[in-house]
Amino acid sequence: MGNTIEGKVAFVSGGSRGIGAAVASRLAADGADVAITFQQDKSRADDIVERIRWQGRRAIAIQADSADPDAVMDALNGTVAEFGRLDILVNNAAAFQAGPIEQVSPAELERVIAVNIQAPFVASQAALRHLTAGGRIINIGSNVAVRAAFPGFALYSMSKTALIGLTKALGRELGPRAITVNLVHPGATNTEMNPADGPMASAIKDLTALGHYAEPSDIAAVVAFLASPEARYLTGASINADGGFTA
Incomplete structure (x- = not known):
């Protein structure tokens, strides 16, 4: 299935680790040049860029805090300045917060909204x-926007639910321009933030129809399909890539 997006340029926010890194690598494998953003860890971002270049594609890493709208816009414009075009936007960067709603601070509320809602809109x-x-515009949500199975996710769930409205409305608005907008809701995915052997893993697996976590490459495969020409008639859609957690 390689080279389905040969010559395209993709931008992946938060592309230095986890799902974002897998998405960036998969889009490169399918033929795209890729720009990623990272917040702090330049060495990890550089590793992803090097991996993509070994795949024969061009790549850059841009340091940008997704909570800063000016930084988001500058990163997008910098990508176009470097590569001369933009074809695929993947809004992946996210701020995670969990805990009783009474304990959510104003600063946490502000940052989660800025990164998870404002940044995809501005991007x-x-x-x-x-x-x-x-x-293509592809938003990365979360299955907790569809099923809040555990307490303590009010802020994070709210922020990811907002992407459903953004995706539907943009899909409608951009349809006449033949630009598609879709949303992927990953479930439990084996990353540093939520390892498959972590303290919540057993309970999560019990609620998942397939009984196990996804690997980042599983989510990247769904994103790659949405980025491909084969997904040209899919827009405004939300796809639950969560092993049946929301079934």
Whole structure:
């Protein structure tokens, strides 16, 4: 299935680790040049860039705090300045917060909203100056927006639920321009933030139809499909890539 997006340019926010890194690598394997953003760990971002270059594609890493709208816009514009175009936007960067609602601080509330809601909106605005017919916007949500199975996820669930509305409304608005907008809701995925052998793993697996965590590459495969020409008639959709957690 390689080279389905040969010559395209993709932008993946939060692409230095976890699902974002897997998405960046998969899109490169399918033929895209890729820009990723990272907040702090330059060495990890550089590792992803090097991996993509070994795949024969161009890649850059841009340091940007997704909570800062100016940084988000500058990163998108910097990508176009480097590669000359933009075809695929993957809004992946996220701020995670869990705990009783009474304990959520104003600063936590502000940051989660800024990273999980404001940044995808601002990135989409900036991307639309460059996306043409066949362009793709792919938002990364969470299955807790569909099923809040555990207490303590009010803020995070709220922030990811907002992406459902953004995806539907943008899908409708951009349809006449042949730009598709879709949303992937990952379930439990084996990353540093939520390892498959972590303290919540047993309970999560019990609620998952397939009985195990996803690997980041599983989520990247769904994103790659949505980025491909084969997904040209899919827009405004939410896909639960969660092993049946929300079934």
